[in-house]
Structure formats: structure tokens, C-alpha cells
Amino acid sequence: MADVNGTIFQYFHWYTPNNGSLWHSAAERAADLAQAGFSAIWLPPAYKGMNGVNDVGYAVYDLYDLGEFPQKGTVRTKYGTKKQFLAAVNTVQEQGLQVYADTVLNHRIGGDAPEKIRATPFAQHDRLTPLGPPEEIQSYTHFHFPGRKNKYSSFKWYWQHFNAVDYNHNKPDSLDTIYLLEGKQFDDQVVVEHGNFAYLMGCDVDYENKAVRDELVAWGKWMLDTSGVDGFRLDAIKHISAWFFPEWIAEMRQHAQRDLFFLGEYWNPKLSTLEQYIDNTDGKMCVFDVPLHYKFHLASRSGDRFEMWHLLDQTLMQKRPTQAVTFVENHDSQPLQALESVVEPWFKPLAYAIILLRREGYPCVFYADYYGANYEDRGQDGQLHKIHLPSHRWIIDKFMHARQNYAYGEQYDYFDHPNTIGWTRLGNNEHPQAMAVIMTNGSDGHKWMEVGRPNAEFYDLTEHIDTPIYTNEWGWGEFKCRGGSVSVWIEKTG
Numbered sequence: 001m002a003d004v005n006g007t008i009f010q011y012f013h014w015y016t017p018n019n020g021s022l023w024h025s026a027a028e029r030a031a032d033l034a035q036a037g038f039s040a041i042w043l044p045p046a047y048k049g050m051n052g053v054n055d056v057g058y059a060v061y062d063l064y065d066l067g068e069f070p071q072k073g074t075v076r077t078k079y080g081t082k083k084q085f086l087a088a089v090n091t092v093q094e095q096g097l098q099v100y101a102d103t104v105l106n107h108r109i110g111g112d113a114p115e116k117i118r119a120t121p122f123a124q125h126d127r128l129t130p131l132g133p134p135e136e137i138q139s140y141t142h143f144h145f146p147g148r149k150n151k152y153s154s155f156k157w158y159w160q161h162f163n164a165v166d167y168n169h170n171k172p173d174s175l176d177t178i179y180l181l182e183g184k185q186f187d188d189q190v191v192v193e194h195g196n197f198a199y200l201m202g203c204d205v206d207y208e209n210k211a212v213r214d215e216l217v218a219w220g221k222w223m224l225d226t227s228g229v230d231g232f233r234l235d236a237i238k239h240i241s242a243w244f245f246p247e248w249i250a251e252m253r254q255h256a257q258r259d260l261f262f263l264g265e266y267w268n269p270k271l272s273t274l275e276q277y278i279d280n281t282d283g284k285m286c287v288f289d290v291p292l293h294y295k296f297h298l299a300s301r302s303g304d305r306f307e308m309w310h311l312l313d314q315t316l317m318q319k320r321p322t323q324a325v326t327f328v329e330n331h332d333s334q335p336l337q338a339l340e341s342v343v344e345p346w347f348k349p350l351a352y353a354i355i356l357l358r359r360e361g362y363p364c365v366f367y368a369d370y371y372g373a374n375y376e377d378r379g380q381d382g383q384l385h386k387i388h389l390p391s392h393r394w395i396i397d398k399f400m401h402a403r404q405n406y407a408y409g410e411q412y413d414y415f416d417h418p419n420t421i422g423w424t425r426l427g428n429n430e431h432p433q434a435m436a437v438i439m440t441n442g443s444d445g446h447k448w449m450e451v452g453r454p455n456a457e458f459y460d461l462t463e464h465i466d467t468p469i470y471t472n473e474w475g476w477g478e479f480k481c482r483g484g485s486v487s488v489w490i491e492k493t494g
Helices: 022-036 082-094 210-227 244-256 271-280 290-305 345-357 367-371 393-405
Strands: 008-010 040-043 060-062 098-103 113-123 126-130 135-142 177-181 231-234 261-264 286-288 324-327 362-366 373-378 384-389 411-414 420-425 435-440 445-450 457-460 476-481 486-491
Touching (some): 022 040, 022 082, 082 098, 082 210, 098 210, 210 244, 290 324, 324 345, 435 445
Parallel strands (some): 008 362, 231 261
Antiparallel strands (some): 113 126, 457 486
16 A cells, blocks of 8 residues: 555544434535545444443444344434444545455443353453452453344354453452453453453453354444445554464455455554564554654653654564554544553654654554544543543644655665654655655754755745745755654656
């Protein structure tokens, strides 16, 4: 995808209003997003969550209910109805954009009836040492979807289809305990945090159970046939056995008989862990460049103390560029969320220049960074906080224009100063104009860089600097940027 300078737009954030209008607004804005240069839209989970219209979509109740059935107190989801969802997908695709469906295969929450089960208690922070002997618990592990009445699938979930749960009706206050169900074990080939981090929340899906695997394959095929989406964003993959995904992805591609894109969310800041996962899944999917995000977070909090020449070190963008989906912020990292790791507003233009104007990676732009967002919620301190996320659309649109028209050809890097870094793109036959990008987290910056255009005039696309720059007879120029800012210099023609 990076070969054609594709760009994903994440069309939601955690606090998207629950008024059922998102599918409609995605359809309305599709033409503008295509015009801006985006090539794909990542939509939030379209199926019913346990909290009805208040559910972002990650507390999965029924994968087959796309806002069609009276379940969990509502027909529509937070984002709208099934009819609106399918219409939005169709409209977006008519504008030439792909659609990626957000999908959670790890767990189910909000079961319809409790079951009595024997289970062994474990502490959340230690999945290797039992807290005590097996005991009888009662948990909501039976899902029979009364509102759907067997439409699309007659599969019912029972405790045998899960590994572990975190709710015991006999001890409703034991919130820090998880229960490994009788005869089960935690999944293998998962992240080793807490000894074994297969369990995340709710009723943890048992991938050793063939009936479960068959049902998830059947659902994936149904989703492709029903919606016509072009791929999947797969949530919480570090909690699911790595061996499952090559099998599932192969089934999806075989069924669709067309190119599909798969993106996995493996939230870990360590490059070696992500590389190992990519290898364990036979390179079948891209993953988010979480290490790069944390570099952005740290840089934005550190001011000129952060050494910019190390910004790309130990990132997927640097080491596995063809499988890296790069991002600045998302719904998990935004303020007041569990993985909060904010990139401060002053640094976001620099970060977006990095992911949008270099040749490595498949970049993803966050809804709240583009359109802005205002919301309030309680933080980890228990206090209510009002959050304002400013729109960076003006500068992102500038970068998108440069990405579509100038970010091609050879790339020369100048990561040779602790505060001021830059690179140039020399263009290709279809896009012959050269480009130079320079940024600094300190005072005003300048740097001699080669653009391969002797005696040429360059102007600052960002409009931060009015005076043009001229290259010398060897095609080098001294490019400049304002303090704590980025400038994108484009070769002037005509």
C-alpha cells in the first residue's frame, strides 16, 4: 500500500457521540476525504456491544448484530443501524476508498444466562500461581442471542467455548480475580506479561475449541459477504494464540477471492516483541508501530531535551517498514483512556510529517487530530476532566497534498543533529518535483540538504516561512524551519 502512498483515516475516537450518526457522517465526508488524498477508512466495530448505544464496540456481545435486532436495549449501535452501516461502506467505496472493519475476536461480554462451572482463581497480575483450589462459580457464559433468533447463525456460546472469566456471581466483589475454567488452560503463543496475558476481559474465547474456530471463520465469511469490506483491523491480538491468525486470514482470502488488508493491534512498545509476532504469524498482517507512537509521546513531553536524531531508532518504521502502520494518536492513547500516552499538540505537526512524508510505513490519521474533539470523563485520579483536542486539519491537508504529489523517489536522510532533522525526496518520472522536509524541537533550524535540482527555487508549503530558498549549482540548499516546527519545501516549476 505504501508504494502508492496510501493513507488510512481512523473514522472515530473513543468519545464519538452516541447519537447514531457516525455511519451517516462517514458517508457524507467520504468525498472530501478522498479529495484530501486518503485511500482507506477504518471504521469502528459495527456490531452490538453489551452496553448498547453507549458501547464503543470492544465489549463484544453479538458479532452478527450490526444494528438490526432488539438486543441490549437497542436496535441500533452507538454508530447507527445495519442499513446505515452498509450504505456507508458502499458510499465510501464508491469514492475510491477501501473500508477496514474493526473486529474483536478475543472475548464476549454480557451473556444472556449464567452457568455454574468449576474454576481455579488467579490474580490478574499473576496467571501462573493459583490463589487457591478449584471452586464452583457462577458466571454469564451462555450467549443465545434471543433478539436475533438464530438468524445468520444458530451457534450458541456456552462455558465450554471459553477459557476464563472475570465475574463470579458467588463473589461479585472479587474484581481482581480471574477464573480459569475447569479442564482449560490459558492460550499459548500470547504475550508473556503477567506470566500469560491470554486473558484480557469478559469471557475469554478458547481457540483450542474447533467449534469456536469454525464459528469465527463462518462469521468472517459472513461479514465479507454482507458488508463487502476490504479488510479487518484486528483488536487485542497479543491476547490471542498467534497460530490462529494465519489460518483465519487464509480462510478469509480464499473466500473473498480478492485482495484483503489485515491490520493487527499488538500494543507493545518493544520492537523485538512486534518483530517476533510478525514472524510467528508468517507476515500475514501489518501491525501498528507502537514504538514510534511512544517516541512521539516522549518527544512531545521532553521539548528540546529529546534527541531527534534517534526518533526512528527501534521502530517498525525503521526495521519492518512494509508491515508498519504508523500513527500519531488513536482512541486507546487519547486523553483519559487506559493506554493514555498523549502526543502534545505542538509536536503533532512534526509527527504527522514523519508518518506522511517519508517512504516507510502505511500511515493512519486519527479522527480527533483531523476534526478536533471535545469531551469530558473521569481520569485515573477519579476527577472529572474536560478535554479539548484541537484540529490539525489545515496542516495535515498540506502534508496529504505533499504526500500525493511530491513524496516519491529516492529519500536522503539528514538525522545528524540532536534537535534539527530532515530528509529529501527526489521525485520520480510521474512526480518529478523534489521536496525537502526539515523540523526541529528546539530553536529555529537550518540544514544543508541535497535535492538534486541545481539552481532551483523552493517554497514552503506550510507557509511558515515566506522567503523562497534557492539551491546551488550542485543541487544543495540550506533549508530552514521555525523553532518547534516543521517546514515542507517544494520545488517551484513554471
